[in-house]
Every structure is written in C-alpha cells, then in structure tokens.
C-alpha cells in the first residue's frame with residue numbers, strides 16, 4: 338500500500354488569463370474570491386452570475402473590463418466554454434448542483450461552503466515581485482493560512498526580487514550542458530539555504546586568513562618601495578641602522594594600535610578606524626597622518642571582505658549604487674579638507690577629532706541596545722553615504738558605525754546591509770587613501786607598517802574568537818572605553 342500523505346493537494350500555478358472562469362454568487366464570499374483572483378491575475382477573464390450583486394463587485398467590474406457581470410440565477414448553460422467554476426452562493430443545494438453540472442461538463446469546481454466537493458482550493462498568496470508562494474492548510478484553517486502569509490511577507494527581504502533578477506541574468510549567460518548549469522546555479526545559491534551562522538564563520542575565517550596574508554604582502558610592498566626608492570641601495574649595515582631608528586617605542590605603539598583595532602573590528606564587524614585613531618592620537622601622531630595611515634592600511638582588508646561579500650551574494654546592487662558615488666565624493670572631500678586644515682592646524686583640530694571619536698564610541702555603545710524596528714524604506718541614503726564617507730576620511734573612521742548602524746536600525750536586512758556597506762567601504766577607503774597619497778605624500782609610512790603588522794597578528798586570533806564572545810557586552814565595553822579615552826584626550830588638549 339502506498340502511504341497517504343496528510344495533505345495530498347497538488348499545487349500548480351495557473352495562468353488565469355489563458356483560462357475562462359465562472360463565479361456563481363455575488364455576495365461577500367464571491368467578492369473575496371474575485372478580489373484574490375483579480376489582485377493576483379488582473380487580466381483574468383471571469384464571468385459572474387447572480388441575481389444580487391454587491392456594490393463592491395460592481396465597482397471591481399468598472400476597473401476590470403475582463404470581469405463580466407450577469408444578473409440572473411445559475412443554470413447549466415453558464416458552464417459552456419468554461420474551464421473553472423467557483424460556487425459561492427448562500428444556497429448549499431444549489432452549490433452542490435453546480436458541482437455535479439461542472440463534473441458533467443469537465444469543468445473543475447471550487448464549492449466555497451463544501452470543501453469535500455472541491456476539485457481545487459484557493460490558497461493564501463505571498464507575493465514579492467516575481468516570487469510567489471501559495472499556502473494551504475488542507476482546508477483545516479484558512480485563518481492560519483492568512484497569518485502564515487503575513488509571516489512570510491515580513492520575513493522575506495525585499496531584496497529577494499533583486500536576487501531573482503540577478504539569477505535570471507546569470508541563468509541566461511551560463512554555458513555548458515544542462516547538468517553543469519544546474520550544478521553552477523546550485524553552487525551560487527547555496528548561501529540561501531546554508532545555516533548561516535556556523536558556516537559563515539568558517540568562510541569568514543578563510544577570508545580573514547587570506548586578508549592577513551595580503552596585509553603582510555602589502556606591508557612587504559611598502560617596505561620594498563621605500564628600499565628601492567633610496568637607490569643606490571645603501572649597504573646593509575647602514576640600512577639596518579636606518580630601520581632600527583624606526584623600531585622604537587613609538588613603532589611598537591603603532592603595532593599595538595593595529596592589533597587592538599583589528600581585534601575590535603574582527604569581533605564586532607566595525608570600529609577599526611575609531612579604535613586605531615584613538616590610540617594613534619594618544620601617541621601624539623598628527624591627525625592627517627592618523628587618517629592617511631588608517632585608510633592606507635585598510636585598503637586590503639576592506640577589498641578582501643568586500644569581495645567575499647560580493648561572491649556570497651550579500652550585496653544589494655541597488656543599494657550599492659546609491660552608496661558608492663556619494664560615499665567616494667564625501668571621502669575625497671574629507672581627506673582633502675583634513676590635509677588643508679592640518680597644514681594650518683590650530684590646536685583645535687585635536688579636540689574636534691577626539692569629540693568625533695567620542696560620538697562614534699557612543700554609536701557603538703547604543704548599537705548594543707538597539708532593536709531593529711523595520712519601518713520600510715530609508716530616504717536620503719545618498720546623504721548618509723556622503724556624510725559617512727566625509728567623516729570617515731576626516732576623522733579616521735566611522736563608515737561602519739555610521740552607515741551600517743543607521744541602515745540596520747532602520748530595518749534593512751542585516752545580511753544585505755553588512756555585505757553592501759562592506760563592498761562600498763573598499764571604494765571609500767581607496768578614494769581616501771589615494772587623496773592622502775596625492776596631497777600629503779606617504780610620510781606616514783611607519784604608522785602604516787606598524788598598523789599592518791599589528792593587525793596581521795590580531796587577524797587570526799580575532800577570527801578564531803569571533804562569535805564566541807558575547808557581542809553585546811563587547812559593544813558596550815568598546816563603546817565605553819572609546820568614550821572615556823576621547824574625553825581624556827579632549828581634557829588633555831584644552832587644559
């Protein structure tokens with residue numbers, strides 16, 4: 338014996354504009370069914386017969402020319418040239434007659450008051466762009482079907498439509514035979530079904546490892562550049578004494594700053610800039626070098642993390658386009674202004690930057706308690722990106738705490754927001770570093786090397802610890818420390 342499933346209904350998706358439909362009964366239920374049909378398939382060709390037709394249905398017919406209303410009682414001839422019928426009258430016997438007439442004419446029937454007589458049920462419909470999900474409870478509780486629809490509507494991100502568009506493009510572009518295509522499509526979409534937390538961590542670990550290797554490589558490149566640019570090569574002992582000059586207490590402090598910043602960023606997903614900026618300013622580095630060094634040292638890690646988010650489909654292209662141009666413009670302007678102001682630096686620049694660091698510390702602190710309140714669209718994303726980019730360049734950090742936090746707190750899906758903001762951060766960092774390079778040169782290279790070295794020691798450690806420490810208490814801790822530290826800096830520089 339073949340075991341019977343609890344629910345043996347078989348769902349299909351009908352193209353109603355290819356079919357001819359009859360609705361018998363023009364009261365409340367007739368109206369509900371018409372509503373569902375026409376909302377989903379506005380062009381469906383439907384004939385309704387009933388002696389009394391409600392006002393709402395009359396209005397519907399004005400908007401939908403494909404809906405034909407006939408004021409009369411039902412008879413069998415109404416089924417001629419029909420494919421589907423819904424009986425929704427308040428007369429149970431008549432509804433049963435509609436069913437037997439339909440069966441004789443080979444027309445599929447839905448009898449609203451008698452589920453046992455139905456050839457098909459209508460379902461509750463979830464719709465996000467091209468995505469459609471139909472829900473049935475096997476007739477047990479249409480109300481639960483309706484509630485589940487609301488749950489799905491809330492939990493499916495609106496970016497899903499973008500994902501479908503991207504997949505359609507990709508599907509058309511893939512080469513190879515059918516099974517190869519299927520394999521590639523399955524690989525690309527694996528991220529949608531993966532139990533995100535644990536697997537993402539291992540992926541992240543892998544990318545952190547690559548990131549730290551690239552950071553080493555970049556450090557080596559800078560050292561190489563400095564060595565080569567002092568051609569003819571100085572003899573080795575001289576070179577050593579020159580290098581030794583830099584490996585002093587201050588250099589060790591730069592490394593410590595890089596180490597701490599990378600630990601914070603690896604564990605919280607933000608805060609590299611503000612942590613290293615606070616440390617470096619404490620060490621007496623001037624604000625221009627602080628921001629220039631932070632952005633130069635960040636290029637590679639930002640690139641790797643942005644690319645990995647892109648690869649895993651965490652990027653919302655539309656949001657990316659809205660963020661990147663204003664963000665880059667803001668970053669260039671912020672960097673240029675800092676260099677300009679820095680040259681004529683009054684003593685006031687330091688407390689201003691420290692005040693800004695305090696604000697960022699506060700943002701991280703608040704983030705620990707923030708509930709995400711989904712409230713739909715966010716306007717002025719461009720301005721947010723511009724301010725984020727500007728402040729990030731001017732103050733040494735803040736893109737993550739400002740842009741990611743704002744978008745997520747306004748109810749954007751965390752996965753797509755973090756992915757998209759990460760990818761944009763690479764372009765912001767690059768724009769900022771390039772502006773510093775062309776305006777202020779690379780006099781700050783010892784700071785860059787220190788940060789990179791310190792950061793590369795921290796990267797594997799923070800990757801191992803990520804997810805194991807309580808994120809909330811860490812955000813509170815980092816926020817409070819940054820705030821106390823900045824207040825100390827402000828007091829020190831004005832007293």
Ligand SMILES: C[C@@]1(CC(=O)O)c2cc3[nH]c(cc4nc(cc5[nH]c(cc(n2)[C@H]1CCC(=O)O)[C@@](C)(CC(=O)O)[C@@H]5CCC(=O)O)C(CC(=O)O)=C4CCC(=O)O)c(CCC(=O)O)c3CC(=O)O
Nearest residue numbers: 373450452458459460461462473474475476479480482483
């Ligand atoms: C078998 C089925 C046949 C069919 O109609 O296709 C059927 C049958 C019956 N419905 C009844 C009552 C209600 N139906 C709704 C709502 C919906 N009913 C829908 C489908 C179905 N209803 C099919 C099974 C679907 C499944 O498998 O789950 C939905 C999903 C689709 C749609 O109709 O478009 C739509 C939700 C759309 C949405 O909003 O998403 C509400 C709630 C409300 O309106 O808020 C109530 C009142 C509360 C309650 O009773 O639960 C009664 C009792 C009448 C009486 O007591 O007199 C019967 C007859 C019986 O069960 O005997």
Ligand SMILES: NC(=O)C1=CN([C@@H]2O[C@H](COP(=O)(O)OP(=O)(O)OC[C@H]3O[C@@H](n4cnc5c(N)ncnc54)[C@H](O)[C@@H]3O)[C@@H](O)[C@H]2O)C=CC1
Nearest residue numbers: 362363364365366367387388389410411425426427449450
């Ligand atoms: N499946 C579902 O989702 C639901 C089904 N129901 C069932 O649906 C039935 C109808 O309920 P309502 O629409 O609220 O009733 P209603 O009284 O609002 O409307 C009845 C309609 O049937 C028409 N009618 C009566 N005799 C007719 C005939 N011989 N030929 C053509 N049309 C005729 C009337 O003119 C009227 O337009 C109820 O019996 C109820 O049990 C109720 C709620 C939900």
